[in-house]
Amino acid sequence: MSDNRYDNLEMLGGEGKAAASPEDAPLERVENPATADYVIRFTCPEFTSICPVTGQPDFAHLVIDYAPEKWIVESKSLKLYLTSFRNHGAFHEACTMMIAQRLIDELSPKWLRIGGYWYPRGGIPIDIFFQTGEVPEGLWLPDQGVAPYRGRG
Template identity: 55%
Template structure:
């Protein structure tokens, strides 16, 4: 058995429980085999749901997570289960993306990470919060600042989502 396989318990497990409450403890990592290389890993979750903290109504979004790994990487099935755990979690859109980013920073200590939520409209307005982080004292701190200050300068075409 490889070293990283010992820490991964969800991948291939058919008896996985889907948490109905916010659960960052489900997240798992594995070793990055290329920590000397800078490269992006991107996840798209087009079926993210959470609850409005005021009305309790569901909010739907595509969550995009892009990160440059350091020593650890997030295991994708655990990420899926983690994102699913927001299903009954009541928080504003902006809070959800920041919570996701902070949980992944705590988990992996990446060089760089960004999280973007593209929520479907409610009341005729869509909200698309974006947050990012670059490891302090590295070039990635500068990248984070640059991407934030130039974020969304050219908004995408919206086709009623």
């Protein structure tokens, strides 16, 4: 029996091909199944994008935490959205903030935080952190768990 709440999902159970660019990547959402406040965490330890100047690959460990309001992101569409950055040329700061803004625009979460822990090129790691405001009262929020750079291992 089909649950019509999920009829709008095209990616889940579909082919799973990444879009050519983040701008072209669909990001699907479903209704938040809970009324209590809670945090959802996505960890992407193998995020890649392209340096817009050199064309060389850049690598990051992303941690996305958010407290949903009405919507939650469908995880397969998020994975494919993140994969679409593999051929996207942008600096670390732009990639990290583009992801945060897209999630804010699509989900209107109560709160969102992203940590972009970028692996070094030229000997300097660049870490990008953003959150939308104070953590909602009463939420348990664990540390993002990414060590300061020492090989990120």
